[in-house]
Amino acid sequence: MATRVGAPVVEARELEGEVRLQGLTRRFGEVVALQDVALRIAPREVVAVVGPSGCGKSTLLELVCGLQEPSDGTVHAGRAVLMPQRDLLLPWLDARDNAALPLRLAGTNKSDARAQAHALLTELGLDGFEASRTWELSGGMRQRVAVARTLLSGAPILCLDEPFGALDAITRADAQTWLSAILHRTPRTVLLVTHDVEEAAVLADRVLVLSPRPGRIVADLAVDLPRTATGRDPTDARVVAVRARALEALRGAMA
Amino acid sequence: MLAALVVIALLGGWEAYARLGSIDDFILPAPDQVAASLWEDRGLLWDNLLVTAQEVVLGLALALAAGALLALALHRFGPLRRAVYPLLVGTQAIPIVTIAPLLAAWFGYGLLPKLVIVALVCFFPIVVTTLDGLAAVDPEQHKLLRSLGASRAQTFRWVEAPAALPAALSGAKIAVAVGGIAAVFAEYAGSEKGLGHLLLQSIPQLETARAWAAVTVLAALAICCFALLALAERRLAPWAHRKDPDA
Ligand SMILES: Nc1ncnc2c1ncn2[C@@H]1O[C@H](COP(=O)(O)OP(=O)(O)O)[C@@H](O)[C@H]1O
Ligand SMILES: [Mg+2]
Numbered sequence: 001m002a003t004r005v006g007a008p009v010v011e012a013r014e015l016e017g018e019v020r021l022q023g024l025t026r027r028f029g030e031v032v033a034l035q036d037v038a039l040r041i042a043p044r045e046v047v048a049v050v051g052p053s054g055c056g057k058s059t060l061l062e063l064v065c066g067l068q069e070p071s072d073g074t075v076h077a078g079r080a081v082l083m084p085q086r087d088l089l090l091p092w093l094d095a096r097d098n099a100a101l102p103l104r105l106a107g108t109n110k111s112d113a114r115a116q117a118h119a120l121l122t123e124l125g126l127d128g129f130e131a132s133r134t135w136e137l138s139g140g141m142r143q144r145v146a147v148a149r150t151l152l153s154g155a156p157i158l159c160l161d162e163p164f165g166a167l168d169a170i171t172r173a174d175a176q177t178w179l180s181a182i183l184h185r186t187p188r189t190v191l192l193v194t195h196d197v198e199e200a201a202v203l204a205d206r207v208l209v210l211s212p213r214p215g216r217i218v219a220d221l222a223v224d225l226p227r228t229a230t231g232r233d234p235t236d237a238r239v240v241a242v243r244a245r246a247l248e249a250l251r252g253a254m255a
Numbered sequence: 256m257l258a259a260l261v262v263i264a265l266l267g268g269w270e271a272y273a274r275l276g277s278i279d280d281f282i283l284p285a286p287d288q289v290a291a292s293l294w295e296d297r298g299l300l301w302d303n304l305l306v307t308a309q310e311v312v313l314g315l316a317l318a319l320a321a322g323a324l325l326a327l328a329l330h331r332f333g334p335l336r337r338a339v340y341p342l343l344v345g346t347q348a349i350p351i352v353t354i355a356p357l358l359a360a361w362f363g364y365g366l367l368p369k370l371v372i373v374a375l376v377c378f379f380p381i382v383v384t385t386l387d388g389l390a391a392v393d394p395e396q397h398k399l400l401r402s403l404g405a406s407r408a409q410t411f412r413w414v415e416a417p418a419a420l421p422a423a424l425s426g427a428k429i430a431v432a433v434g435g436i437a438a439v440f441a442e443y444a445g446s447e448k449g450l451g452h453l454l455l456q457s458i459p460q461l462e463t464a465r466a467w468a469a470v471t472v473l474a475a476l477a478i479c480c481f482a483l484l485a486l487a488e489r490r491l492a493p494w495a496h497r498k499d500p501d502a
Contacts, residue, residue, distance in 0.1 A: 062398075065402050067398055067401060067402060081402050081403060082398070082399065082402040084395050084398065084399055086395065088393065088395055088396050088399050090396075090413065090414065090417070091494035091497065092417040092492070092494050101403065101413065102403045102404075104413075105400075105403050105404060105405050105409055105413070106404070133493070133494070133497070134494075135494070135497040153403055153404075
């Protein structure tokens, strides 16, 4: 990373969004979940991780977030926040207070936290639902609230674990659009686990393909297309090409 | 509606049995005699109800506070739980009649020993359900809070306490039924007032209808407390009976 004289503060911020993994291995007793993973993610880069189930994707995210210790190797990353596979909204809080949770945990007072949460929920198309109880929200709405909660943590690195895995196809396409919009407006470093190579090709700058357990990086594909405010068109020939390459790498790894 | 029909059927059967059967009025009065006593002795019953209700309600409140606190402590400290839980179960096997005189000797004949006895009987189901409620918190939830940088106290404030609340209240609902009986036994051990005291006086005086009237009032007290707790649960923890797609 080039040193920019005269802008030390900006550079420090940028570095917080960087992720560097070296020789990363994670064992659970006899089981080797991840083996010798080396990876560098630049600030504001969106990296998708695909791989067969049980290959260590969730483990990788938890290592980056500091929720687990590596068995071997090192993790260098700024503050990273996990969005777990399930939304884990708290049923005793309404939509707005769920989104505002990280702000409250960071000491922001109630009304400021709520105002920020309200603004973000509105941006995510949940205007009018901020006082809804969690059980009144549809799956797609719950996921928006969970993403809002993750964003409001203010962390420079977001680790999203199959965020849209449980959504139906139409809701999912919609979710990809609003996630693109939000990342376009407030860029962050994102590690996005998905089981859908198309989602990876639509949203990410890079697609990492992991092998079956023990998980290793078998392909690191650059998507040489700018990200847009609405997400890439899944029918764009170049997106289709990336998708095909990722699928091929995945098949190769499984064989 | 259905409950009313069941009550009417039961009362009808009871009335028929008491009148037509060979059972003496002094052993089982008919419902109409009990009803007559309820009316005639209403002043007496009301005064004694106030005493017992106070014992039950305050005892239950004490049990809720102590039970929830103990459950949190046991939840936090695994070794403590393993050491103390069996002991707790053991305390529930002690018949109240054996410790009531001891408590009377320690705390006198006023309100305090009654509160302690009611609380002793009520706090166990509260501890059990609260512990279950705390244990039912999704481990992933803890992971999420850790990821957001929450401290232990914050995890308690935002996750554990709200999860424990409906659990403690449903424990209290279980406890309230035995709480009335506990108050009666506590009054047996020495008291000047209360429905238990009234029972104790009425039976040797062969005022059986009055004794049954006192029992009826006691049952009504339990039902009221139960209903109030159910209402509190719905008010304070509306999520507890919702099927969350994610929960
Ligand atoms: N806490 C744990 N204890 C034991 N084994 C675990 C634990 N977490 C994950 N594993 C194992 O590690 C492997 C990778 O898990 P995970 O990262 O959840 O996979 P993925 O998210 O790719 O489906 C799996 O085989 C899983 O059984
Ligand atoms: Mg996973």
